[in-house]
Structures are given as structure tokens and as C-alpha cells.
Amino acid sequence: MYQAMVDIVLEAGKLLLSARNIQDSVSSKGLACDLVTAYDRAVQEQLCRELLAAYPQAGIYAEEEELCSIEGKDRYFIIDPIDGTANFVRGLHHSCISVGLCEKGEIVAACVYNPYADELFTAVKGRGAYLNGQQIHVTDTDLEHSMVLFGSAIYYRDTVPATLRFVEELFPKVLDFRRGGSAALDLCYLAAGKADLFFECCLRPWDYAAGSLIVTEAGGMVSALDGSPLRFYDRCSVAAGNRGNFSALIQLSQAIAQEGDMKGRIK
Numbered sequence: 307m308y309q310a311m312v313d314i315v316l317e318a319g320k321l322l323l324s325a326r327n328i329q330d331s332v333s334s335k336g337l338a339c340d341l342v343t344a345y346d347r348a349v350q351e352q353l354c355r356e357l358l359a360a361y362p363q364a365g366i367y368a369e370e371e372e373l374c375s376i377e378g379k380d381r382y383f384i385i386d387p388i389d390g391t392a393n394f395v396r397g398l399h400h401s402c403i404s405v406g407l408c409e410k411g412e413i414v415a416a417c418v419y420n421p422y423a424d425e426l427f428t429a430v431k432g433r434g435a436y437l438n439g440q441q442i443h444v445t446d447t448d449l450e451h452s453m454v455l456f457g458s459a460i461y462y463r464d465t466v467p468a469t470l471r472f473v474e475e476l477f478p479k480v481l482d483f484r485r486g487g488s489a490a491l492d493l494c495y496l497a498a499g500k501a502d503l504f505f506e507c508c509l510r511p512w513d514y515a516a517g518s519l520i521v522t523e524a525g526g527m528v529s530a531l532d533g534s535p536l537r538f539y540d541r542c543s544v545a546a547g548n549r550g551n552f553s554a555l556i557q558l559s560q561a562i563a564q565e566g567d568m569k570g571r572i573k
């Protein structure tokens with residue numbers, strides 16, 4: 307049903323693999339750590355052009371230039387042309403293209419592609435989540451044995467103390483941590499059972515739109531860190547895991563949010 311969307315994302319993956327002299331096209335979007343390259347723009351342009359040709363009624367909400375044409379649209383694509391741009395710039399081959407289709411405020415189809423490992427994650431609402439065509443499931447690992455992926459919400463410096471509080475509280479309670487640099491891949495790896503728990507104190511919809519459906523279709527749970535539904539029009543924190551470790555994370559998060567100096571720091 308969404309094969310055209312998948313084919314378009316796979317095709318865009320070739321652009322990432324063909325990238326040369328990436329350093330020459332890097333510029334900052336404000337903060338020194340907030341980078342964009344000619345490839346982010348080129349991938350976004352190609353995705354938008356081809357998705358609109360295949361789905362002419364759809365709108366677009368995409369990261370670069372905060373492209374937003376969703377007014378009056380029943381459904382729209384939420385696009386991160388390269389999730390993991392800092393990795394891309396440094397030649398750390400851990401980045402992906404992420405496209406989610408939003409209908410009436412929920413994600414109904416998702417595609418995340420990591421061209422370096424040729425990993426294609428897909429999901430359609432109600433039909434399960436897949437990695438290269440094989441159905442995937444979250445683990446049932448308890449908190450104590452959980453491998454935790456997290457993001458440091460680097461573009462939102464006011465969230466740094468909250469991120470550190472989560473790490474401080476979780477450190478003695480879990481197996482270990484990883485910080486990979488792509489929230490979309492973090493969510494997909496959790497969905498595929500390669501990790502067990504994820505959190506980040508502030509993300510934008512294109513970081514988690516596709517990954518969130520892939521997690522829920524893999525049997526996992528995902529929400530904002532206060533337990534409320536994810537917002538697909540605004541910045542939002544993200545928590546994801548299996549039924550058990552997810553509820554432990556939400557309880558911890560609600561306790562941290564009560565601490566005086568944490569107020570307003572978890573988006």
C-alpha cells in the first residue's frame with residue numbers, strides 16, 4: 307500500500323552513500339553543534355519531489371527550512387532527510403532517512419532506512435513492524451537488564467540538567483547505556499530488540515514520527531516522558547520501551563519532574 311514511499315526512501319539512500327567531500331558543504335543552523343550539509347537539503351528536495359508526485363494530495367512537514375505545507379491536508383509526510391547529521395559529517399556511518407505519514411494526528415505508515423547497513427525498517431498501522439521484510443518485536447527485558455539508548459537533546463541546552471538526572475538515576479538500575487546520535491535509529495533498534503529502553507528530553511517530530519510507529523507496531527510503548535501522547539506538531543520529549551521497563555521509566559520521569567530545578571526542563 308505504501309510501496310512507493312518505501313521505494314522513494316530507498317532511492318534517497320543512494321544519495322547518502324554517494325556523498326563525497328561532505329565537510330565542504332557543512333554550515334551551522336545557529337548553534338555550533340546544529341549542522342546542515344548540502345546532502346541534507348538534496349535528500350529532502352528529492353524526497354519531497356518524489357513523494358508529492360506519488361501522493362499528490364499529501365502535505366509535507368520536513369526538517370530543513372522547517373518546510374511545512376500541511377494546511378488543509380488530511381495527511382502529510384513528516385521527514386527527516388538525514389537523522390544523525392553529526393555522524394554523517396564525521397564519517398561515522400550511523401545515520402538514516404526517516405519518513406512517517408501522519409493522518410488525523412497519528413502516524414499510519416513509517417519508513418526508516420540506514421543505507422550504510424542496508425537496514426530498512428517499515429511499519430503500517432495495525433500490520434506489524436519489519437526489518438528488511440522480517441517481522442520485529444521489542445524485548446521483554448526488565449529494567450535491571452535493559453540496554454538503554456538515549457539522546458542528549460543537544461539543541462535544547464536547558465534540558466541538559468534533566469538528561470543528566472535521568473542518567474544519574476538510571477545508571478545503577480540498568481545494564482548499560484549507548485548514545486548513537488540518531489533518535490530514529492535508536493527507536494528502530496529498540497523495536498528490533500537490539501536495545502530495550504530509550505529516552506530524550508526534547509526532540510522534533512521528524513526525529514521520532516516514523517520510529518514511534520515502528521516501536522508500537524513491534525509491540526512496544528512510546529510517549530512523551532510524562533506519559534502523555536507524543537505530539538507531532540511541536541517539540542516533545544520521548545520515552546520508549548517494553549511494557550515493564552517503559553512504565554518504570556515514566557514513574558522515574560514523573561518523580562524527576564517534581565524536583566524544583568527540573569520544572570519545565572522536560573519538554
Ligand code: IPD
Nearest residue numbers: 389390391457458459487488489
Ligand atoms: C538529531 C539526532 C540525535 C538527537 C538529536 C536530534 P539530526 O537529529 O536524532 O540523536 O540526539 O536530538 O536532533 O540533527 O541529526 O537530524
Ligand code: CA
Nearest residue numbers: 386389390513
Ligand atoms: Ca533528526
Ligand code: CA
Nearest residue numbers: 369386388389
Ligand atoms: Ca536531520
